[in-house]
Amino acid sequence: MSDMDTINRNILRELQANGRISNLELAEKVGLSPSACLRRVQELERTGVIQGYRALVDRNAIGGGFLAYITVGLSQHTKAHQMAFEKAMQRAPEVRECHNVTGTIEYLLRVEVADLAAYKHFHTEVLGTVPQVSSITSYIVMGSPKDQRA
Amino acid sequence: MSDMDTINRNILRELQANGRISNLELAEKVGLSPSACLRRVQELERTGVIQGYRALVDRNAIGGGFLAYITVGLSQHTKAHQMAFEKAMQRAPEVRECHNVTGTIEYLLRVEVADLAAYKHFHTEVLGTVPQVSSITSYIVMGSPKDQRA
DNA sequence: TATACGGCGCAATGTGCTTGTGTTTTGGGG
DNA sequence: CCCCAAAACACAAGCACATTGCGCCGTATA
Incomplete structure (x- = not known):
């Protein structure tokens, strides 16, 4: 080490x-x-301390100007249901991050899409079709006063 | 372009x-x-499409193993109060991201600290001392099934 | 004190970056 | 259909940098 x-x-x-x-x-x-x-x-x-290197790309320049965080609650908390949900998130390219969190809900997603229409599509066609999703709350990002993502 | x-x-x-x-x-x-x-x-x-390059560092290796998202609501929504809050977030090294969002709350924070004790310190000493903060909800990250931060 | 070890600086070598130049491709008008 | 201009490309040379072997030094151990 x-x-x-x-x-x-x-x-x-x-x-x-x-x-x-x-x-x-x-x-x-x-x-x-x-x-x-x-x-x-x-x-x-x-030793894995440095996990890799990434280029930081302007989302607006590549058609990903619409950013939102979404909290998701599941109706059932079995391992099978969690795995199924996580698999669905893996497949969705709009989902950049999927965190399993404590609190009143189970998951916090970071979603990047082109515009509101694309967001609606994701909301209804992707999230809406996953079973066991009991609650969806959107937090649309209007601005990021601080962003040290890396 | x-x-x-x-x-x-x-x-x-x-x-x-x-x-x-x-x-x-x-x-x-x-x-x-x-x-x-x-x-x-x-x-x-x-042209700014590529904004820069970052090394991806394992948080656990540098004493930042505790990760949480926090939603913050303000009691007053004037520009001055928002600016004051954002300034405070800029100063706090634990805050890696601060997003201004729509919804029932105003801000969503990503906070990285060493452990629960450091988190408590941030919660009470940093967030707790900023005026106009009316609600704080913590979502402690237990795992990230998908993480394409870059 | 002798010895082994880990980390460092130095120097040489090879690899990749970088830029100038000539060539090819593309698009619009005669 | 051909021509011309402009943009994008490939090629090659020069140069800077990454990379590795080696010797030195400072520290820990017996």
């Missing part, structure tokens, strides 16, 4: 801010030689 | 899956020469 010293924390912070920073620049920022820095990054990747 | 043809869509798809793919490999996957591919990527970056 790679120990979490200050240098590693700095490396992760820099890579979270800019995943494509060159190893040279990264090494300088954290105060290491390029080789030592690279070895630490590779170790972090190998 | 860079037009969204099939090649560009493929480029974005590949970069969302692997933000550090080499330009050579990316070019081969989308069926272009390396130079043409690089020019398209640069154009996408220049």
Whole structure:
């Protein structure tokens, strides 16, 4: 296991801010030689601390300008029903995140679609056709004052 | 504006899956020469379609193993109060996302902390000290069957 | 103190990025 | 149907960077 010293924390912070920073620049920022820095990054990747790298794409530019969070309650809480629901969410491309949560409902979804019409389609044709869904509450995102998704 | 043809869509798809793919490999996957591919990527970056690159870090490895979504309702809906609340969220490092949403509440937060104790601290010391907060509902994430955050 | 070990810096090598240039393709008008 | 202009592409050279082997040093252990 790679120990979490200050240098590693700095490396992760820099890579979270800019995943494509060159190893040279990264090494300088954290105060290491390029080789030592690279070895630490590779170790972090190998041990799974760094799970991968993603490009951040503007949703509006690719027809995903409509964003909503949805809470979903199930009428039955058996493992089989949960698995069935989760499978359905896996298949739906509009669903970007599906969290199993505590509270008055069971699931919290993040849904990205092109527009309100597409959202209605998802709401009725996708969520509406999954059995055991007992409650659906939509929270349409009007803006995100803070968004550090990575 | 860079037009969204099939090649560009493929480029974005590949970069969302692997933000550090080499330009050579990316070019081969989308069926272009390396130079043409690089020019398209640069154009996408220049026009803001690609907003940046991030490393995906395992939260458990850096002491952020406790994840929750929180819905927040305000007692007053004036612009000044909203701004004050958003400012407070900007300052709180535990808050990774803050969405302004429609519905029975005003805000949806994504909060990442180390453990339940840290969560309690955030709940009482941070959220509890912001005026105009009238309702707080926590949805603690037990698992994420699907997570395509990027 | 001797020794083993882990982490680091240095240097050389290979790989990929990057840009200028010529070529091909595409679209509109004669 | 052909021609021309503009955009997109492939090719190649130069260069920067990633990558790896090696020796050094500082620390822990017996």
